[in-house]
Amino acid sequence: MNQKSLIAKTVFYLFIATMIIAILVPFFLFLSTSVYSEYEVYEFPRKFIPRTSFDLKIDWVDDKYDFSVFSREMDDYELLIQTDNLDKLRRFLKRNLSVQKTNEEINRDFSVSKNGEPLYLTYKKDLLYNYKTFFSITNKAGKAVANSVIAAGWTILISLSFGSLAGYAIARYKFKGREQLSLILLVVRMFPAVAVAIPMLVYLLKMNFDNTMIGLAIVYSVGNIALTAWITSSIFSGINVELEEASYVFGATKLQTFTKITLPLAVPGLIACSMYAFLAAWNDSITALILSNNNPTLSLVIYKAIGSSSAIQLSAAGAVILIMPALVFTFIIKNYINQMWGEVKL
Amino acid sequence: MEFLELKNLTKIYQKDIVAIDNINLTIHDGEFLVLLGPSGCGKTTTMRMIAGLEEVTKGDIILEGKRINDLRPKDRGVSMIFQSYAIWPHMTVFENIAYALKLKKMDKAVIKEKVLEVAKKASIIDYINRYPTQLSGGQRQRVAVARAMAVEPKLFLMDEPLSNLDAKLRVSMRTDLKEVHNELGATSIFVTHDQAEAMSLADRIVVMNTGTIEQIGSPNDIYHDSRTMFVANFIGSPSTNFIDVEIIEKGGKYFAKNDAFIFELDSKFNEGISKYIGEIVVLGVRPENFALVSNDNEKLFDLDVILIEPQGSHSIVVGKLLGKQMKIVTSKVFDLNSKGNMKVKIDGNYFIFDKNSEKRIY
Numbered sequence: 001m002n003q004k005s006l007i008a009k010t011v012f013y014l015f016i017a018t019m020i021i022a023i024l025v026p027f028f029l030f031l032s033t034s035v036y037s038e039y040e041v042y043e044f045p046r047k048f049i050p051r052t053s054f055d056l057k058i059d060w061v062d063d064k065y066d067f068s069v070f071s072r073e074m075d076d077y078e079l080l081i082q083t084d085n086l087d088k089l090r091r092f093l094k095r096n097l098s099v100q101k102t103n104e105e106i107n108r109d110f111s112v113s114k115n116g117e118p119l120y121l122t123y124k125k126d127l128l129y130n131y132k133t134f135f136s137i138t139n140k141a142g143k144a145v146a147n148s149v150i151a152a153g154w155t156i157l158i159s160l161s162f163g164s165l166a167g168y169a170i171a172r173y174k175f176k177g178r179e180q181l182s183l184i185l186l187v188v189r190m191f192p193a194v195a196v197a198i199p200m201l202v203y204l205l206k207m208n209f210d211n212t213m214i215g216l217a218i219v220y221s222v223g224n225i226a227l228t229a230w231i232t233s234s235i236f237s238g239i240n241v242e243l244e245e246a247s248y249v250f251g252a253t254k255l256q257t258f259t260k261i262t263l264p265l266a267v268p269g270l271i272a273c274s275m276y277a278f279l280a281a282w283n284d285s286i287t288a289l290i291l292s293n294n295n296p297t298l299s300l301v302i303y304k305a306i307g308s309s310s311a312i313q314l315s316a317a318g319a320v321i322l323i324m325p326a327l328v329f330t331f332i333i334k335n336y337i338n339q340m341w342g343e344v345k346l
Numbered sequence: 347m348e349f350l351e352l353k354n355l356t357k358i359y360q361k362d363i364v365a366i367d368n369i370n371l372t373i374h375d376g377e378f379l380v381l382l383g384p385s386g387c388g389k390t391t392t393m394r395m396i397a398g399l400e401e402v403t404k405g406d407i408i409l410e411g412k413r414i415n416d417l418r419p420k421d422r423g424v425s426m427i428f429q430s431y432a433i434w435p436h437m438t439v440f441e442n443i444a445y446a447l448k449l450k451k452m453d454k455a456v457i458k459e460k461v462l463e464v465a466k467k468a469s470i471i472d473y474i475n476r477y478p479t480q481l482s483g484g485q486r487q488r489v490a491v492a493r494a495m496a497v498e499p500k501l502f503l504m505d506e507p508l509s510n511l512d513a514k515l516r517v518s519m520r521t522d523l524k525e526v527h528n529e530l531g532a533t534s535i536f537v538t539h540d541q542a543e544a545m546s547l548a549d550r551i552v553v554m555n556t557g558t559i560e561q562i563g564s565p566n567d568i569y570h571d572s573r574t575m576f577v578a579n580f581i582g583s584p585s586t587n588f589i590d591v592e593i594i595e596k597g598g599k600y601f602a603k604n605d606a607f608i609f610e611l612d613s614k615f616n617e618g619i620s621k622y623i624g625e626i627v628v629l630g631v632r633p634e635n636f637a638l639v640s641n642d643n644e645k646l647f648d649l650d651v652i653l654i655e656p657q658g659s660h661s662i663v664v665g666k667l668l669g670k671q672m673k674i675v676t677s678k679v680f681d682l683n684s685k686g687n688m689k690v691k692i693d694g695n696y697f698i699f700d701k702n703s704e705k706r707i708y
């Protein structure tokens with residue numbers, strides 16, 4: 001291998017590595033923060049890898065439990081609380097260390113230290129503590145998840161059915177101003193959501209669609225129909241017309257040809273469009289704040305929670321809750337596309 | 347009643363692109379008709395109008411006595427093999443072939459039997475569950491053939507079905523296609539720009555040029571009795587040699603004369619040629635209708651030989667006469683380096699064409 005290609009290769013891999021790090025590091029930070037306990041958040045320096053358990057030291061001094069946690073920084077036990085109140089201990093364990101124990105368990109474990117010797121033991125951390133807390137302190141979180149799914153579903157349905165029909169027309173029928181139209185579609189996309197949302201609120205109020213998911217989906221779809229039309233028009237024009245013509249010759253009507261030939265061939269593209277639609281609906285909080293504050297989506301709930309809470313580990317858990325469905329959706333779909341039709345390249 | 351008639355058929359694209367200019371054509375039941383012509387002459391357009399994929403601008407298409415101009419493609423009973431094959435990539439070979447049968451709401455078991463039968467005939471039975479992307483070009487072509495066969499069409503349309511295959515496969519596939527035609531007893535229209543393919547397949551050839559029909563006839567007719575300079579030039583490889591000559595008359599006999607030779611025309615031309623006296627016409631001689639001679643008395647002219655192309659069974663002598671290239675086919679075997687002059691005479695059939703209309707003079 002000559003030197004030049006070696007340098008080129010190195011630069012290439014460095015570039016790829018940078019890209020991967022730039023994407024993965026923030027994601028990993030969110031993920032690890034979301035399983036931190038309160039105690040770990042204030043540890044300095046912060047640990048990349050969250051703890052899964054705590055090494056504890058309990059001393060019975062002056063009729064009180066001296067409760068210490070092993071700190072890797074100090075390489076020693078750090079005294080956190082002195083109390084004989086079991087309930088207080090239980091709450092402390094839960095809130096600061098994400099360790100879930102009952103009073104009886106604590107009493108049984110800790111009373112050993114009353115013999116005079118300090119007691120050393122390890123408690124497992126509840127890694128999902130923040131997630132559970134998120135759902136319990138954020139009222140109506142379950143309803144919000146359902147709302148988000150419904151809003152995203154409607155957005156996909158509306159954008160895809162209108163957008164792909166428009167895209168098909170642009171791709172297959174020659175009419176005046178066809179090129180201009182596909183440009184205008186992009187311009188529609190450039191409007192900020194808020195600019196569309198406020199006038200839309202007036203209409204939605206009139207139709208009693210405010211604070212409903214379908215109303216929200218209609219607003220999300222405004223930009224997405226345009227984007228879907230734009231993407232699908234290029235997908236449809238990439239489908240060889242002869243494939244449709246063959247279908248006509250072999251006995252199909254126009255409608256049958258569209259549903260049996262054109263649409264399935266456009267599926268990979270349509271899935272990509274539905275992903276855009278999904279993400280647009282799923283991630284939005286501003287439009288939801290304006291249009292549906294009384295019946296919030298998950299993203300709006302998290303937006304508010306992050307805004308009002310000082311516990312960053314809770315916010316991180318909320319963010320992960322928001323990201324996960326999008327990730328799962330994307331990966332399932334990507335696999336599905338790859339397995340279709342004997343790995344056809346489109 | 348004729349099987350298929352095209353009457354004054356015209357196709358104009360975008361108001362002023364005349365793709366098909368008023369053609370008339372009759373296709374007999376069970377025949378293998380080949381539309382032959384250079385690229386852009388309107389073969390595909392003709393085919394697409396018959397299939398119903400292109401609107402007819404003017405004229406009629408009459409199938410078995412019924413005008414089908416306004417019938418949808420699906421109601422015409424034709425099937426087509428596209429140049430791109432147009433097999434559906436999201437369906438397996440089986441699904442591709444079964445598509446038309448399913449649309450006809452045929453019984454599942456019947457469909458399966460039929461699909462397997464044609465797949466066997468087209469030798470693709472081993473790939474029946476594969477997707478088109480997992481097949482080679484030749485196999486895809488066979489899928490297109492099988493799909494077209496499965497519907498048992500009245501009329502088979504094939505638009506350059508072999509042009510995407512390599513030379514060897516093309517020759518073997520064309521034999522297969524002819525076999526399919528014979529076996530089904532269907533009527534076939536086959537489009538190609540390859541004259542050799544046309545000659546070897548056709549019952550009749552329709553030679554097309556810029557939206558019009560130049561000549562219709564059997565392969566032998568087209569070759570030995572070419573009606574126009576276009577046909578004489580397009581059919582045959584190497585193609586016909588054209589030589590400008592002046593017609594002169596001497597003692598009731600007609601001669602073709604130029605700076606290199608003077609040649610007495612056959613008396614069968616007497617009537618047709620008489621009005622061309624003193625005018626320039628075109629003498630057309632197929633390469634094999636020249637002969638090399640050794641005797642100065644026999645020779646018509648000397649050919650300045652540039653190149654010999656050995657073909658095994660015969661040789662092609664490329665030379666120059668009056669600055670124009672000429673090709674002669676001879677069974678003689680030459681030393682590759684033979685150059686210089688060769689003595690040549692016309693030995694066999696020749697054509698005379700009007701220089702303006704490019705039509706034959708008889």
Ligand SMILES: Nc1ncnc2c1ncn2[C@@H]1O[C@H](COP(=O)(O)OP(=O)(O)O)[C@@H](O)[C@H]1O
Nearest residue numbers: 359360363365384385386387388389390391392
């Ligand atoms: N959709 C179309 N719009 C405009 N002109 C066309 C169209 N299709 C074909 N033509 C023109 O019609 C002529 C005949 O085309 P075609 O039938 O495809 O020729 P062939 O199949 O013999 O190569 C060509 O000059 C071509 O440019």
Ligand SMILES: [Mg+2]
Nearest residue numbers: 386389390391
């Ligand atoms: Mg063509």
